[in-house]
Amino acid sequence: MKSTFTLLLFLITVTITNAQEFKTPVDYLNYISKETDIISRTTWKYTSAVAHSKNARKIDVTRKTLVKSIQTAAKKIEALKEGYKGDVEYKNQLLAYLAISEKQINQEYDKIINMQEVAEQSYDFMEAFIMARDLVNAKINEEVDKLNANQKIFANKYGIQIGEDKSELGKKMKISNEVFENHTQLYLIFFxxxxxxxxxxxxxxxxxxxxxxxxxxxxxxxxxxxxxxxxxxxxxxxxxxxxxxxxxxxxxxxxxxxxxxxxxxxxxxxxxxxxxxxxxxxxxxxxxxxxxxxxxxxxxxxxxxxxxxxxxxxxxxxxxxxxxxxxxxxxxxxxxxxxxxxxx
Known part of the structure; x- marks a missing residue:
């Protein structure tokens, strides 16, 4: 009898306070936050769908919606040619993060799906599949770390204090990652x-x-x-x-x-x-x-x-x-x- 295993791709996203426009450094960060917040919420919908739904079509529709939200945010942020008064370092790092996230979820996802189709043919294939999935997460998380570092550099430059993300959405994503990791460890023993x-x-x-x-x-x-x-x-x-x-x-x-x-x-x-x-x-x-x-x-x-x-x-x-x-x-x-x- 075949066992079952769920494909998971996680994103850690950056969230700060919301605003409509920017005339100050804070407004600039708030404008960017508005776009990243949409991605955060779409990411959570995708993660929740993977966790609570067995409908592959629904999960894939949610994934495509996530990719679309990343593409939309990238276009809007890319349009900020001058960043904040010519300071484009944080904006460029965010665009790099979005580009890598889109690639991992859109292109790398297909590769991982193909690996999943043969994963149950051997323990080595299953281990390779999980390692490939984790590598996708690691690449995204690496970009998140760079993004957070540049956000702090920008904030320090303009005397802005950014506290630790304690939002409900951030807590949910953290919990999800921990639960799926615990499940994966036991799954490998079982498999x-x-x-x-x-x-x-x-x-x-x-x-x-x-x-x-x-x-x-x-x-x-x-x-x-x-x-x-x-x-x-x-x-x-x-x-x-x-x-x-x-x-x-x-x-x-x-x-x-x-x-x-x-x-x-x-x-x-x-x-x-x-x-x-x-x-x-x-x-x-x-x-x-x-x-x-x-x-x-x-x-x-x-x-x-x-x-x-x-x-x-x-x-x-x-x-x-x-x-x-x-x-x-x-x-x-x-x-x-x-x-x-x-x-x-």
Whole structure:
């Protein structure tokens, strides 16, 4: 069963007080603030849509609206040719920030979507996808730091005091980043065993004994590694709902490796023995088969018939437990994000 994961792109935006026009340095900053505030609100709508909606079309429409708001703000700010009395340093840094933000959300987003489409094909692909997503965020945040530094330089130059952003919107964005980061860390632990287990299931379907053994060993190893990580994992606001769901998956995967896989191997080997014996018996004419051969073959048939029932029960039991564990993780992950990411 495939796991689910949500693509996230975050923006940290600059907000200050609002005004309509500028004749002083404060008015100049306020004019710029009016435009960045629109982007801040649109950014939050996008983040909220990702967190609380499963409608991909709605999320993409919100993303396009965000790109449009960045483009509109850039045009208006670019029109301020002289900045404030010829001082264009802060304006130019803001334009650079907007250009990079637009590129990351518009162009880089498509690349990341393509990576997401193959991310579940291996743990390495998933890690690469998450690293690429985080790199987008890092690039934007780097520009934000430059922008904030230039804003302070401009403010200090003209004797303006700018306090720390304590707006509700800023708080919401900060919380969202923390929640998604916490979710991502647990997702990687979950995905590593979930993917390995899917490879194990493929090996079982193909009756590949070597692959079954290799992947069951890897599954037990990754389960133990994950359980060790959970011992020191710091849950967001001490909410262990997703930690516990992850633990259940790991405990199941460990049991699957130590109990289910050996049972499968034993049944496959028994069935192979039966098939070999059946071929030998089929290749012989009835009047050339000895009583001992017939008795041994019939005993093997009886053993196989008995073990088929045992194997079917084992298979049903672990299929049910697997579905419950994975479905519980996906539901809990969705609920975790919905619970902690603020709603508009």
């Amino acid at each position: 590593k065993v979930n993917f390995t287990e899917s490879v194990l299931m493929k090996a079982i379907a193909e009756n590949n004994l070597n692959a079954i053994q290799q992947n069951s060993n890897a599954l037990e190893q990754y389960s133990n590694e994950g359980l060790d990580k959970l011992k020191t994992f710091k849950a967001y606001k001490n909410d262990v709902m997703l930690v516990n769901a992850t633990k259940k998956v790991l405990e199941f995967s460990k049991k699957e490796a130590s109990e289910f896989a050996p049972g499968v191997v034993a049944f496959i080997m028994l069935n192979q023995k039966f098939q070999e014996s059946k071929k030998i018996m089929d290749d012989k004419k009835a009047n050339t088969r000895s009583k001992a051969e017939i008795d041994n073959f019939n005993a093997l048939v009886n053993t196989l018939n008995k073990e088929v029932g045992t194997y079917n029960k084992l298979n049903t039991k672990f299929n049910t437990e697997r579905s419950l564990a994975i479905n519980n993780w996906n539901i809990t992950g969705t609920n975790f994000i919905s619970k902690h990411v603020p709603i508009d």
